[in-house]
Amino acid sequence: MLALARKINQSIMIGSDIEITLLEIKGDQVKIGINAPKSVPIYRKEIYMQIQDENKKASEGEIDVEVLNKLFSGKA
Structure with missing residues (x-):
């Protein structure tokens, strides 16, 4: 497993078309946003x-x- 440290509003890319962005941190909960093609089920x-x-x-x-x-x- 790859572990990465990110700050709010920073992203990681999976391949060239999937972007995961850290949106918010509240206590022990993290909110992420995922931008991917509609053909990729999430x-x-x-x-x-x-x-x-x-x-x-x-x-x-x-x-x-x-x-x-x-x-x-x-x-x-």
């Missing part, structure tokens, strides 16, 4: 982990290939 880690768990649960279900074939062939 989530809080706890939300990202929930999404991953739900995707994993969804992928564990059995798939009935015959039913899928009928759906895609229009014979369902």
Whole structure:
């Protein structure tokens, strides 16, 4: 992990198109701003982990290939 020290209104760049700016510090809370292309999804880690768990649960279900074939062939 890379650890960087920044002051309020200072930024770091990730690649050439993602900028993270330190906006505010209040007690033990830090507010950051993220400027990134709309194609880059940005989530809080706890939300990202929930999404991953739900995707994993969804992928564990059995798939009935015959039913899928009928759906895609229009014979369902």
